[in-house]
Amino acid sequence: MKKIKIGAVGLGRLGRKHAENIAFRIPNAELAAVCSIVKEELDEVMKSWNIPHGYTDFNEMLKNKDLDAIAISSSSTEHCNHIIAALDAGFHVFSEKPLGVDIAECRRAEKAVEKHVDQVFFLGFMRRYDDSYAYAKRKIAEGAIGKPILIRCYGLDPVKSIKGAIAFAEKSGGIFLDLAIHDIDLARWYLGSEAKSIYAVGDCFTYEEFAKYQDIDNGAALIQFKNGAIGMFYAGRTCAHGYHIETEIVGTEGSLRIGTVPEKNLVTVFNDTGAVKECVGGFLERFEKAYLSEMQEFINCIIENRKPGVNVYDGTNATIIAYGCKESFENNRLIILD
Ligand SMILES: NC(=O)c1ccc[n+]([C@@H]2O[C@H](COP(=O)([O-])OP(=O)(O)OC[C@H]3O[C@@H](n4cnc5c(N)ncnc54)[C@H](O)[C@@H]3O)[C@@H](O)[C@H]2O)c1
Structure with a gap:
């Protein structure tokens, strides 16, 4: 071989x-x-x-x-x-x-x-290769929730990784290009539409260190898509309980949620602190299989001489939206995209 x-x-x-x-x-x-x-x-x-x-x-x-x-x-x-x-x-x-x-x-x-x-x-964009996100895409395509009209996303890094986030901040592009970009790509993928208008807010609520890079520790954006669908995005770096990646897609005939409780596994610990479901600790743990699947797909595309499902234009279009979020919160204004 x-x-x-x-x-x-x-x-x-x-x-x-x-x-x-x-x-x-x-x-x-x-x-x-x-x-x-x-x-x-x-x-x-x-x-x-x-x-x-x-x-x-x-x-x-x-x-x-x-x-x-x-x-x-x-x-x-x-x-x-x-x-x-x-x-x-x-x-x-x-x-x-x-x-x-x-x-x-x-x-x-x-x-x-x-x-x-x-x-x-x-x-x-490895989430597209995650089993749950790919399954949700198939359910939407089958019509299981009707026409998607709203997407709500949480992309929260654990506060225990804050030192790394601060060290990485200068070269990250800011919280929307670094964290929310995954949710933005998913929104485009699930809704089949590009952004029309963006309003974003945020601040350094705990970690002033981000301010010198015009960055923040928590931010949110409200986006209207060209097909009328609504996007609500929350990106944060101070999540106390772990790595919380949650997505909800609401359709005209139902809704679906991915990662509502970011459980580490199927174990519940019952003791004097209560009934505890531990949370997944970080991106390497949550998306371990997706990182492997996307790289295997890259190799398969080379061997089979075919193009991947996610392309350079997905990259540009996600950056346009994330950059719009950055511009909106930096200048406190509504951004209207062409
Ligand atoms: N898909 C995901 O879930 C996910 C998760 C984490 C990071 N990332 C992305 O992966 C990239 C790396 O993130 P990280 O957290 O590993 O960063 P990091 O800061 O831990 O590592 C960066 C690496 O790049 C190397 N590097 C930087 N500039 C270089 C240059 N000019 N020439 C050669 N090497 C250079 C550094 O030596 C270091 O090994 C980032 O773009 C980040 O956005 C994606």
Whole structure:
């Protein structure tokens, strides 16, 4: 069996998981090279997993013509530059979300994808590959709730990860581009429509540290979509009970909810504190299977020479909406999109 040789850039909180999946859990892929500007994590991964090639300079990795594809999990502000350089160097590309942190760079990435039609470009909106979110999509398509008219989303990171969130803030693009972007992509996917108007609010309620990046620790947006549907989005970084990702879609004939109680598993602990259902602790735990499924799908697209279900335009359109949320809360005004 031919193995697709991957060079992975970014070995941080999520990049290490993608690299591990490629190295050990995807039979038709091989982790042939790794890249990080943090030398210690590069050395650690190369040594622990016996990876033959390691780079601190991304452009040096692109000179390795033994590779077939590049998996990008670098900081969000680096994505578009890395995508364009990797496509221009002839590689298939997987990139983490968001596609870009502003619209101009997303358009540049679109052009690069359009220029390299024979190469696969895959954007890591992994929730589309999560069993529950994919099941909900099928139920909506079957007409189980009638016509969707409202989506309500909670995307809340646990407060216990706050140090990492503060460290990451400068290169995240802000709370809407970093966290709410997943919910925005799902809204577009489920509603089949783009945003028409956006009003967003938020503040540094506890952690002033975000203010120097024009960022906040909790924010919300109300969005009207072009087909009339309503979107309510709450993104936060201070969730006390764990990682709370909850989505409700209300239709004309019913509604469905995903992750209403973000349970860790089926265990309930009964003791002197009550009947306790523990919560899932973070994104790696909640979406472990989805991260693997999306990467397997990327490899399958390369082998079977087909295009993924999520494309570069999904990336741009989600960024347009998330950027509109950022603009709205920064300037305290309603944003009307074309
Ligand atoms: N899909 C999801 O659920 C999800 C979850 C977490 C993070 N992410 C995304 O994944 C990306 C990485 O997030 P993270 O939390 O792992 O970040 P992180 O800060 O923990 O790690 C960033 C990594 O990128 C590397 N890097 C940064 N700039 C580089 C450059 N110019 N050249 C080479 N390496 C470079 C760093 O050395 C580090 O290894 C972000 O874009 C984030 O939005 C997605």
